[in-house]
Amino acid sequence: MDLLLFGGTGFLGRALARAALDRGIHVVCVCRGTSPLPAGVEHLAADRQDDRALAMLGERRVDAAIDLTSHPGQVRRALRDTAAAHWTYISSVNVYRDFDVPDQREDAPVREPLAGEDLTDMELYGDAKVACEDAVREHAEAWAVIRPGLIGGPGDRSGRSGYYPWRFAHPTGPDVLVPDAPGAGVHLIDVRDLAAWIVTCAQRRITGVFNASGASTTFEHLLAASRRAAGTPATVTTRPVDPALLAREHVVPWAGPRSLPLWIDAPGYEHFGSVDSGAARAAGLTRRPLEQTLADVLAWEEERGRHEGAGLTDEEERQLRTSL
Ligand SMILES: NC(=O)c1ccc[n+]([C@@H]2O[C@H](COP(=O)([O-])OP(=O)(O)OC[C@H]3O[C@@H](n4cnc5c(N)ncnc54)[C@H](OP(=O)(O)O)[C@@H]3O)[C@@H](O)[C@H]2O)c1
Structure with missing residues (x-):
């Protein structure tokens, strides 16, 4: 072919x-x-x-x-x-x-x-x-x-899928700063699962329109999975910060530098983190567990010796901990 x-x-x-x-x-x-x-x-x-x-x-x-x-x-x-x-x-x-x-x-x-x-x-x-x-x-x-939907996994240079696993693996203090948005929706599809299925579509000449997202879950679950993927000791806690305070400190949601990624704080985007990918699944899309994707993106970043692209730097997180 x-x-x-x-x-x-x-x-x-x-x-x-x-x-x-x-x-x-x-x-x-x-x-x-x-x-x-x-x-x-x-x-x-x-x-x-x-x-x-x-x-x-x-x-x-x-x-x-x-x-x-x-x-x-x-x-x-x-x-x-x-x-x-x-x-x-x-x-x-x-x-x-x-x-x-x-x-x-x-x-x-x-x-x-x-x-x-x-x-x-x-x-x-x-x-x-x-x-x-x-x-x-x-x-x-x-x-x-x-x-x-949002794509993550090893090779993600946007830094979005890797930030929380990296941060839980490399805490800068007694706690990890996160947005206070435990119920916010989030989905993350592993780039390898998405690619495998797209190639299947091409091979089998599958036709139609398909959402292809990770399983819809909550931000709280994403954080728990990131913590497990990183093997973080229970002594390191999570510190949820009011989104208004984050905005005051110029910490942006979703992506990019000085961000707390994968969460959106904008009217009209309440359900950006949930779409129905049932049709794609019926057509053969399979999705590995979120924790596995997070562990693999962390392993990839550890191999490179750095996290980049999104999130707070070590210095930014330390400084925010004192100013919040
Ligand atoms: N990341 C996400 O979470 C996400 C979510 C939903 C959908 N998507 C979609 O998924 C896709 C991501 O694909 P990707 O990660 O492979 O994209 P990418 O990083 O945007 O890569 C773009 C590709 O296009 C080529 N290209 C750019 N300008 C070109 C030009 N003028 N002429 C010829 N080739 C050109 C680039 O190669 P050269 O520079 O060598 O030309 C590169 O191979 C995009 O369609 C994106 O919109 C992404």
Whole structure:
């Protein structure tokens, strides 16, 4: 089987390439090559912002294509210039218009499609994904649209899935600072489980729209699983901090520097941490236990000797402990 993978050097892209290669699939990665390519793939160097970039594909016809971009213009050009019997587009749960209801299914209302070719403002990420999905629906012969929730596991350089396991493994004092949001919803899908299932979709030519998230759980459960994954002694406690105090100290939710990740404190996003992935599970998606993902991302960070990308630095956590 020939698989054309648009991308292949990012977090999910690498996992997809690995999962496909493990199954003996010939993987052709189409990307510029700004990061090292996974070993064993064929590389077709192309800058997809260039209208003629995919001309080198010529008459080549592949069994399947998987596209990871968020730029509608890149999706449209790929569909125009590529002959694939099955197309998988990697979208996001961010396409949904409302997050004030829990467990949304694939037929829930989505945002307005982005007008234009390029995603230039990340505030419009969900709109861009809707426009990309529309292009695939309109032009692909047979297609699957996958809407992942938050992706984590080994290789997660965003630092979101690794922060709490790392922090519980490397406490900076008698307690670990966490947001006081025990009931907040959260889901985290292991990149290896997601990649394995997406490759199955391509192999079996599965069609339709699928949410693909980790099991919906609570922030309290995520913290407990992180603590167990890190093997933290009971003498280290957890210190929940009022979100208003965190805001006063310029600690941001969800992601990035000086954050306490994986929790959202914004009106209208009350149920961002829960979507229904029943259809994907019925179509073969399997999910390992959350604690295993957290233990494996911690092992990966320990091997690299650092945590980065999201959370509080050691110094920030120590300083906040005294000022809160
Ligand atoms: N992370 C999450 O929690 C999450 C959740 C939901 C959905 N998603 C979706 O999952 C996907 C993540 O994939 P990923 O981790 O592999 O993505 P990524 O890190 O965004 O990788 C982007 C890929 O596209 C290639 N690329 C970028 N610009 C290009 C250009 N101008 N021409 C050709 N290739 C270009 C890059 O390679 P070169 O730089 O070498 O060109 C790279 O291989 C995205 O679709 C994202 O929206 C992510």
